[in-house]
Amino acid sequence: MSPVRLLRAGDVGVIEIDNPPVNATSRAVRQGLFDTIRQARAEPGIKAVVIAGVGRTFTAGGDITEFGQPPREPHLPDVLAEIEASDKPVVAAWHGTALGGGCEIGLAAHARIIAQGCSVGLPEVKLGLVPGAGGTQRLPRLVGAVAALDMITTGRMVGADEALRLGLVERIAAGDLRDEAIAFAREHIGGTVPRVSLRQVQLPPASEWQTATDKVRREAKGRIAPLKAIELVEASMALPFEEGQPIERRAFLELMASDQSQALRHLFLAEREASKLPELAGVSPREIGRVGVIGGGTMGSGIVVAFLDAGYQVMLLEASEAALTAGCERIGGLYQRSLRSGRISEAVRDERLSRLETALDLAALSSCDLVVEAVFEEMQVKLDLLTRLGAVLPAETLIATNTSYLDIEAMADILPAPERFLGLHFFSPAHVMKLLEIVRGWRTSPQALASAFAVGRKLRKIAVVSGVCDGFIGNRILAKFRAQCEFMLEEGALPQEVDAAMEAFGMAMGPFAVQDLAGLDIAWARRKRLAANRSAAQRDVPLIERPCAKDRFGQKAGRGG
Template identity: 55%
Template sequence: MGEASPIRFSATVSARMEDGVLVLTMDNPPVNAASADLRSGLLAAIRHASAEGEVRAVVLTGAGNTFVGGADIKEFGQPATEPILPDVVDAIEESGKLVVAAINGAALGGGLEIALACHRRIASGRASLGLPEVKLGIVPGAGGTQRLPRLIGVAKAVELIATGRNVSAGEALSLGIVDQVVEDDPLAAAIAAARNFAPQPLRRTGDLSVPAAEPGAVDKAIDKALSRARGREAPAEAVRLVTSTGDRSFAEGVADERATFLRLRDSDQGKALRQVFFAERAAAKVPGLEGVEPRKVHTVGVVGSGLMGSGIVVCALDAGYRVIVVEKTAEAVAKGLDRITGLLDRAVKSGRIDAEGRTERLQRLSVGSDIEEFAAADLVIEAVFDDLDVKTELFATLDGIVRPEVVLATNTSYLDPDAIAAATSRPERVCGLHFFSPAHVMRLVEVVRCAKTAPDVLATGVAVARRLKKLPVVCGVCEGFIGNRIFSAYRREAEFLVEDGAWPQEIDAAMEDYGFAMGPFAVFDLAGLEIAWARRKRQAATRDPSERYVEIADRLCEMGRFGQKTGRGWYDYANGKRTIDPEVTALIESCRKAKGIALRDVSSKEIVSRLLAAMAAEGDALLTEGIAERASDIDLVMINGYGFPAHRGGPMYVAKEGLLP
């Protein structure tokens, strides 16, 4: 095969010869998924290289900005199509010709497994690498749990595989996952390395010994990984597979890994997490926004720098925006700047950004008390006290300051954004951007389509949320939008359960056993009981007197028990720990007796079933009213905003699949 003789091994794998090096390019847009066609092409190319004497070495790279983005998830649940990825990976590692991976971008899941089987790995500085399979309820299935520990040791492999964390090219180099990092295109460096390779034994990852671990390091990594698992099977299986690498042969480990992968792939948790993956793809397709371009946003204004506002500011700074923050007083300005710099300082301490990044972010930030500064903004987000008069007055003022094309967004949780928009002369430029606290941590943003929101304004809200690395879910207008409305139904049913005979601690334990990080009453205390109390008082005049209503939470608030902030709520926090309070027990018993309720034992199964059913029923109402577009959007909101365990799939998925206990 001559220098000018290109060859195609499949629709997604092509090659060219360059001075004795067979350069293979994988091109399967948009993410170079390891589809059956790509696997077939790779295997054919490796076999060709082995048989072709003119080929001295092979270089693998991806087209575009991705090396290989992972397995083709559409094949999950389908009959296996040959060749399977483990066979392709084994062929690469066992090749008698040097194989170099030129990792030009993301190498994730099966993509990293392909790279690990190569004899040398050279990465672009912009590459990211990882084995995120546990996020889909599975483990790597093509040798990842066996090869990675041989390169970086068991402790670090446990941490990366059991959490699914991706690493940058720089971290991959320091760990030993890659051999070299180049700032730009690694292809030239890979070709040079292949061309200049001196005859010597090939470094096959599967043949390496597992490095000795520092005392205690593995146990520490295991404890940390499993503490985050909360009922998920895949992280525990990943830990088991990785930690066994030093105790058995590579072949035995790979066989166990493959069997585990197949079992988890077909498990309820695997199916649920895959539906969450597809739900995120579906949420990105917003009806009515096809072909609509968002407005240009370079400068973001934020009104208010409290806990919510400062979190939004940090997100915007991280995303590269110039940010203008306005507070009412000089004292509030100083406090707000302290909060923002404090969050940036914590990011430096954790290693998320460096000192230079902190300085650069602060150079794009201005904090002051002159609202006229928003004349330079392209988008203004309010994060002020959730009071309708306050917000409508603010929007009327902003309407006279900002340019006509500027988008105004309200972060209200419960108030009517249409009423807020009506305070402006251009209600079509108003939308809701409902962040969740803490905004710099929580991934979810409800993007609210008001009655008069223009399509390009809604598209702007979605685009900005994505740039902030958030998960935007579009919804219509109702009190509480998707999440808080369902959470209110959850709260209501939890209180019904208390009246019926279950104790708060029993309800919390049942939901935590199901997979929630915290049960409902612990969450109520954490968030503060006074917000929901104020809402109930607003609704009192219009409440149907025939509807069941539980007064226990109102009585707690009347006693000044507002939750953790006051040291007392549904629980007592006097010693800094959550403990059962006899005063609350007596109050519950008194309220039950006053209503003449015949008490009965309420099982954990009934607790979970009733709470999930209440959430799903409210979700059905949201779909009927057109507030939510899809049942899967509701699941995403509850998983990413309210701690619903992702491996359960969400309340709508549970109800649809008949998985209620």
């Protein structure tokens, strides 16, 4: 059966896309859309058309499994040309997500209605691509060149209210989307069919356009697709659609064959495969509603914010009133930064902080479903804490360590019910960085592991399972990279010069800025721990020990290296 079907609602034809799980615009979907729009155009009883998605989304875009393969007809630009050419009004009914090709289908329609909670966007840049079915040519004609450039080069999604404000949609559904879309389509019967491709792009002031393009170039950092998007949006401003669209298509196919896009597509698929553990099939995670975090330092405060942002009830525990006050101030400071940047409102901040409790007594954590320790990175400190935790927590409470390097098997040895223990290794800043290493001990139960992955999904992290080894995965890689940077210091480079080179290469932060943020004490503790087993052949860099010997551990100490 075709994943696309044509239904009738009186004089309105409803084209349904039904290709679970995300209604990707596979070849079968493209063929189905092409056939059904032609059928609807040919039937005298159909006066208008609605295109809608079945299930939880309109369409999340192209079928990535087809990327890199020879293009197969019908191509999406041809399907969209058929939609836009209809002499009967076509309304796109967006719900869930309308991304990539899903957004472009709507741009080719004659009008758009969106459900509250829907997100729409052109995220191709995240895969090293640009839209390839007219998105760079139609979107500027609908929302203006500057807004279109922002959406295309960031790949960000916009919600219903912003979509209406930008002019991306004409209406937000107040009730049932399907019913309102049908009524909206009927309003267009007998009127002029508006085609986006025939509009002229409203040219922005030269200074505004220069500011927008400068921002893209500054943030591209070696990426090709955002720079290509500038050229394509400028083409939409200078050329008619029928000339600009083939230029876009050529750029899309060229980028599809590029090393950058192939690498980013590999990463996209790998991130999704990382959480698919066959041994967890059929294993139900434990329900986690209340989380305890021990330690309100740089890492602990970030972990608290990550859990608050995800909707959890959180209890922060510290060893003293002074430490607790300092931890709460750090948490407040993180939210203040989000306020200043406009990422959240005061109401959102206040709601999240209302779910934060504090305590000084370990026994207060007994009501938590999950407890994460984020205390100082020394084994004896952690063993002492876990011994006391094992005595006060119920046997079913999940316990996690945020250790960066230490042996979690040795920690599990001192716990009753070690099967509920594992590592949840966040990366600094914990509320921002996407990677979450889930460290599985040999006694960690399938349910504990499944629960950790469920937590990772709710935190919107990329959760990756690791075995027990020094530094796990991320820090083992980082240690090798950091060593080369330290060798450069010894050979005469300044930290800021190394950072500048790495940031010019494309990194968000240089390696020494990262260490200053995370704390120099973590790597220092590891070096001391491994010193006894250090090979004589391993190159030593004595100068990196000097700041640590003077307690200059970076931002957490208020004293840099």
